Every structure is written in C-alpha cells, then in structure tokens.
C-alpha cells in the first residue's frame with residue numbers, strides 16, 4: 119500500500135468555551151459529546167477548552183456529568199476509555215435555564231466569565247444550537263442582548279446552527295435576518311452534516327487531484343448524474359416534525375443540493391472557505407428554475423403504503439404510523455430532474471431522489487458517462503446499445519468509497535463483453551476510526567474555517583428552487599398516496615422520469 123502524501127499533523131483547535139444549547143437532548147447525547155470525546159482522544163482540543171451545557175432539565179455540573187457517564191459508553195462502544203473520559207468530564211459544566219428567559223443569558227455570561235477565569239480560557243465562545251429550530255433566532259437575539267455576540271479584543275464569538283434552516287424561502291429569510299441582527303455572517307456556521315462526511319470532502323480532491331478525471335468532468339463525456347439518498351427506516355419517532363416537513367423540505371434544500379453543488383461546482387482558486395462557497399453558490403443560482411407546469415413532468419412525489427422490509431418484516435403505511443395524520447398529504451419520497459445552465463453542464467441532467475422505506479439504505483452519487491463510439495463492434499453481435507455505459511460511483515454511506523463500472527472481455531474464444539466493477543473502500547485502505555461525522559465540523563468551527571458550512575445565500579438559493587414545487591403541490595394535493603409499497607424504490611413515475619429519456623436509476 120502506498121503511504122499517504124505527508125502533511126503536517128493537525129494542531130489542536132484554539133482555546134475557547136463551547137456552549138451547547140439543548141444539552142439534555144438527543145443530538146447532544148448521541149453526536150456532540152461523542153464527537154468531542156473523539157476530538158479529545160485525537161489531541162484536537164486545546165488544554166484550555168471547556169463545555170457548558172444549557173437546558174431547562176433540572177440539574178447541575180455533577181448531575182449532568184453523571185447523565186453523560188451513563189450514556190457515553192454506549193455510543194463509544196469498545197473504544198471507550200474510562201481514563202480519557204475522566205479527564206474530559208471535568209471540563210464539562212451545566213447551566214439550568216430556559217432559552218426564552220433573559221435571566222438565563224445573564225447567568226450564562228457570568229458562568230462563562232467565571233469558568234474562563236478559573237481555567238485560564240480566553241474569551242472565545244462557540245454557541246451550538248442543539249435545540250428545536252424554533253429556538254435558533256430566540257437564542258441568538260438573547261445572546262446579543264446579553265452582550266455575548268460582540269467580538270472584542272481579538273476574541274471570537276461564533277454560532278453553529280443545526281438544520282432545518284427554515285420551512286420555506288420566507289421563513290429562511292426571516293431566520294437569516296434575525297441571526298444577522300445578532301451576528302455577522304462570518305460568525306454564523308450553518309451545519310449540513312453531509313458536508314462533514316469524508317467522501318463528500320473527497321469529491322473535490324478526487325476531481326481535481328487526478329489528471330484522468332479532471333478533463334472528463336463535463337458535458338462532453340458525462341451523460342447524466344444521479345444522486346440517491348435512500349433510507350430503509352420509516353418516519354420513526356419524528357412524525358411531529360416530518361409530517362409538516364416531508365421528504366422535499368427535509369432533504370432537498372440542504373443535503374441533496376449540497377451534494378449536487380460539490381459535484382457541479384467550478385474549481386475554486388483556493389481551498390478557502392469563501393472561494394469554495396462562492397463556487398457552490400454560483401451553481402445553485404444557475405440551476406434552471408422549475409416552472410409550475412414542469413413540476414408535473416419533472417418532479418415525482420410518493421408516500422409509502424404498507425409493505426415489507428428487506429428482511430421480510432411487515433411494516434405499516436405512512437398514514438398508519440403513530441403521530442401521522444391518517445389522511446396526510448406529506449410525501450416520503452421525491453425524485454426530480456434538474457438542469458444547470460452552464461457551459462460545463464450543458465444538456466446534462468442531474469436526477470435526484472430520496473425516500474423512506476426504500477429496500478436498501480445508501481447514499482451515493484453516480485456519474486454516468488456517454489457511450490464510447492464502439493466502431494470495433496459494428497459487425498459483431500455485441501450491439502452498441504447492449505454495452506453498459508461506464509459509471510463512476512461515489513459512495514457516501516455506508517461503506518464510503520469510490521467504484522468504477524467498466525466493460526471487459528470475458529475470457530473465451532468468442533468476443534464477449536461483461537461489465538465489471540473496480541472498487542476503492544476507505545475502510546479497507548485507511549482503516550476505520552470510529553467517528554460521528556461531527557468531529558470535522560466542530561473542529562472547523564473552533565478553528566474558524568467555514569468551508570463546510572452553508573452561507574445565507576446558498577440556503578436561500580436552495581429554498582428558491584424548492585418553492586415552486588411546494589406551491590404546486592399545495593395547490594394540487596396528491597390523489598394516489600400511498601403510491602409505493604414500503605420496501606420498494608418509490609412510485610413507478612420515478613422510473614418513468616428516467617425511462618422516458620432512455621435512462622434508468624442504478625439499483626444498489
């Protein structure tokens with residue numbers, strides 16, 4: 119195996135205090151504290167770093183630490199080190215308080231000052247919104263009123279905002295305006311945890327560091343691009359949120375468009391936060407808007423009916439799930455075609471789909487290349503149309519890696535071709551260090567690197583693309599839901615979307 123090209127080891131992030139709002143919640147327990155544990159293990163947090171959890175759950179430093187004592191080993195598994203945790207837990211503090219009461223923020227300011235002084239931590243603050251979205255703006259405004267957002271004497275103040283970022287264009291704009299009243303745009307880090315995944319970060323490196331790939335990344339060689347985010351689970355315990363949001367709102371403006379813009383963007387002139395995000399924003403601005411009449415032909419919606427999962431378990435219809443309206447018009451599947459108005463992507467469709475209760479859980483980007491001329495085979499029984507096209511597969515999850523489907527001769531006296539697949543797997547090559555996917559994002563936010571975070575303009579451009587679809591769907595409620603059985607690849611119209619253009623979805 120070749121050794122990786124040598125790069126200097128990563129330095130610990132600068133010292134500071136991280137405040138987690140929603141410290142009693144699921145995200146904190148399952149992702150944030152484990153991610154901070156892995157960062158501690160890897161020496162990527164400063165010795166002068168501490169965490170303050172804020173929540174209305176009754177408690178103090180000791181009870182919060184004790185709750186984490188119980189929860190953490192389960193999320194870390196066999197890698198859990200009691201010594202490492204003992205070292206980390208004494209940097210964790212708790213403040214009981216209500217996000218809607220100014221008093222909590224006055225007390226927070228005092229606590230930050232006190233811990234900073236005791237632990238010799240400079241006045242750098244990272245505020246992480248691990249809360250339901252209705253609190254994002256409320257907390258930002260109260261932080262501002264408590265004097266906790268202004269950057270003075272070279273100290274930084276940053277806010278990390280979780281998804282969902284608004285419910286539509288209007289609410290996203292309102293939220294951006296509220297955040298901008300309290301913070302400068304450069305202080306705001308909007309998370310899309312897909313962008314924290316290794317394979318997504320690798321797309322750019324792979325495209326631009328390989329001379330066999332970079333020249334063919336355009337309309338001359340690429341026939342189309344497919345992006346799939348397939349989940350096997352149903353709505354689980356998220357009905358309260360999901361039945362109001364649906365698959366389009368939940369996945370398109372953030373994850374799917376983020377993946378598309380990384381594939382489609384022009385090379386930035388530097389691996390720098392603003393340069394990379396400028397190129398991604400440009401892509402979203404030049405996606406052809408979907409006209410209302412095109413919603414009917416270019417966008418497919420679906421909702422799962424009862425069916426069976428891959429292991430044969432019978433599962434109920436979406437409308438029979440606990441907490442879901444029995445006549446819910448909410449889509450659990452969406453597939454659509456987008457075109458990008460650029461020289462590079464002229465005539466190259468991007469097909470995007472996502473759904474719940476699919477047969478297999480996976481996220482991938484498939485780049486399908488145009489057919490070779492195949493003159494060689496013109497007099498043989500190998501017909502051009504029977505030769506599968508080359509496909510480059512960027513696997514985001516599970517089993518992160520890159521695959522290439524190509525054709526090769528079958529060993530035999532008669533000319534016979536067979537498609538084969540060449541595979542690179544991250545885990546096989548680099549080994550698998552357990553992570554939550556949040557380590558890079560927390561580390562980057564502490565270091566002040568915004569490259570992997572969404573800017574206000576990309577968020578609003580994403581919603582502007584989705585808006586016409588939401589409008590048409592609300593004017594024309596679905597008449598055929600549940601139109602795909604659980605455990606299948608969505609409604610037949612999703613296949614037709616591609617078949618009508620002589621293409622088909624890759625089956626995993």
Ligand SMILES: NC(=O)c1ccc[n+]([C@@H]2O[C@H](COP(=O)([O-])OP(=O)(O)OC[C@H]3O[C@@H](n4cnc5c(N)ncnc54)[C@H](OP(=O)(O)O)[C@@H]3O)[C@@H](O)[C@H]2O)c1
Pocket residue numbers: 139140141142143144145146148149172173174175215216217218247248249250251280281282
């Ligand atoms: N969970 C995940 O894996 C995940 C993944 C991706 C994104 N996210 C996003 O991350 C955010 C947090 O998700 P979550 O699942 O952790 O949320 P959550 O479980 O609802 O946690 C939020 C915490 O805030 C507390 N809280 C609610 N109202 C409060 C108030 N007025 N004052 C003080 N504390 C209050 C909650 O207490 P109560 O329980 O008493 O209300 C809870 O402990 C959401 O925006 C979500 O969309 C979550």
